Amino acid sequence: xxxxxxxxxxxxxxxxxxxxxxxxxxxxxxxxxxxxxxxxxxxxxxxxxxxxxxxxxxxxxxxxxxxxxxxxxxxxxxxxxxxxxxxxxxxxxxxxxxxxxxxxxxxxxxxxxxxxxxxxxxxxxxxxxxxxx
Numbered sequence: 001x002x003x004x005x006x007x008x009x010x011x012x013x014x015x016x017x018x019x020x021x022x023x024x025x026x027x028x029x030x031x032x033x034x035x036x037x038x039x040x041x042x043x044x045x046x047x048x049x050x051x052x053x054x055x056x057x058x059x060x061x062x063x064x065x066x067x068x069x070x071x072x073x074x075x076x077x078x079x080x081x082x083x084x085x086x087x088x089x090x091x092x093x094x095x096x097x098x099x100x101x102x103x104x105x106x107x108x109x110x111x112x113x114x115x116x117x118x119x120x121x122x123x124x125x126x127x128x129x130x131x132x133x
Contacts, residue, residue, distance in 0.1 A: 005034065005041040015050055025053060030067055060093050 003010075008019050022040070025031045030053055033040040042050075049070055056066040069089070072082035 005043060006047065008033075008040050008042070011042050011047070011050070014047075015054065017050075017054070022050075025050070028063055028067065030063065030070065059090065060097065061089060065089055 006014065008022055011017070011022055012019055022031065022033075022042075026033060026040070031042070031046050031049055033042045033046055035041070052070065053063075053066055056069070057063075061069075069082060069086050072085055073079060075081045
């Protein structure tokens with residue numbers, strides 16, 4: 001990964017993404033590969049940005065949030081604005097994820113109870129049917 005430039009295939013292999021994904025991120029102005037004719041060459045900066053994009057997506061950030069955060073790198077305050085805004089968004093996202101987890105835990109518990117009820121009803125109906133035979 002210390003190469004100065006990487007081809008689209010090398011980027012796909014290194015970061016487990018598709019060429020379509022890289023072209024999409026380029027179209028959304030998240031990546032800015034150099035061009036040599038039709039060939040895209042990704043710089044160290046593009047690789048760093050892709051790592052942040054993929055991490056942001058994994059955490060549930062929207063592409064627009066990611067783009068805005070990446071753009072804050074150039075504010076000129078040694079990344080204080082970028083880090084502060086990222087922290088705020090991440091804190092909000094964590095809260096959302098914890099709420100979703102609580103809702104999912106509740107739904108799982110409810111479904112487990114419904115399945116147990118269903119097991120009892122099926123067992124009872126099966127016993128009734130066997131007794132009638």
